[in-house]
Amino acid sequence: MADVTPEDFNRAGNMDELLALLARAGVENGWAKKEPSMYPVPKKRFVPAHWQFARTRAALEAAGRFVNTELAERRNIILNNPVEGNAYPTVTTLVTAYQMVKAGEIARSHRHTSNALRLVLEGSSEMYTVVDGVKLPMVPNDVLLTPNWRWHAHSNETSKNAYWIDFLDVPLTHLLGPMFFEHHEEQIERSDVIDANSPARFAFADTVARLAAETEFAPGCRRIELGDPAMATIAIHVARLDAGASFTQAPSTLSSVFSIMQGEAEAIVDGRKFIVERGDVVAAPSSTTATWKAARECYLLRVSDEPLLKYLNWLRPIAGRA
Secondary structure: OOOOOOHHHHOOOOHHHHHHHHHHHHHOOOOOOOOOOOOOOOOOOOOOOEHHHHHHHHHHHHHHHHHOOOOOOOEEEEEEOOOOOOOOOOOOOOOOEEEOOOOOOOEEEEEEEEOOEEEEEOOOOEEEEEEEEEEEEEOOOOOEEEEOOOOEEEEOOOOOEEEEEEEEEEHHHHHOOOOOOOEOOOOOOOEEEOOOOOOOOEEEHHHHHHHHOEEEEOOOOEEEOOOOOOOOOOOEEEEEEEOOOEEOOOEEEOOOOEEEOOEEEEEOOOEEEEEEEOOOOEEEOOOOOEEEEEEOEEEEEEOHHHHHHHOOOOOOOOOOOO
């Protein structure tokens, strides 16, 4: 870079010589870039995808024979979007994973700057997420929050393995840079208090009751938001679809990950059809169209980056995409 002088630029006799000098100077021209930095609509970076809980549950069972809590901070299986070159995110700003904590096992306390939540698939009132020293029961279909920099651990005080889905904004944290992580000084933070009514826990029974009182946003479809919003970067919505009911999420800048809490549905995301059962996960990346139709009464969880996009004034429809 230091060997290029103003005189060198003054002597440039043509465009090729100028471009060669710019390359030597370690800068890039802004008029003939190899790839435009501005484009009329967002690019589709990720693709629709479907992961089955039944298959991943078996994988976690196998992992339970070989992976203990000393080997891994968390025994989980990451749902990385199957697009070439991607090893981690599920959609642009979110990563999703299935996790298992074995009977009688503790997943030690830690904290991180990324926001996280989990949807319980198999648990009980004696299975806990411990958040800042408070035990939150993990009953099937409950949703629990662990906002950024909050100590959290998992304690399975039952005789059965527990399973859930984790959703985190780690890809966003990686992109912006402020990733901090640390372990608690003890294996698990002292936890003498059980709080089933914590604002960090959305009991499924309460969600069902709230949905029953909602008006329809489409025929046979009702929807609520948990947390309003749940966290600064993550929104959680739950929809109830009557048997045969359907709705469409139009293409927008929103990145979404869906899971069936109860029931069964058909999802068509950008023309790709998935039969989705309880505990399955579907990625509906930004710019995609997602249509859901319930095979029977269905409770559908959607986790998205809506609060972040709203705050930045970047949440908008993408016309012409189907």
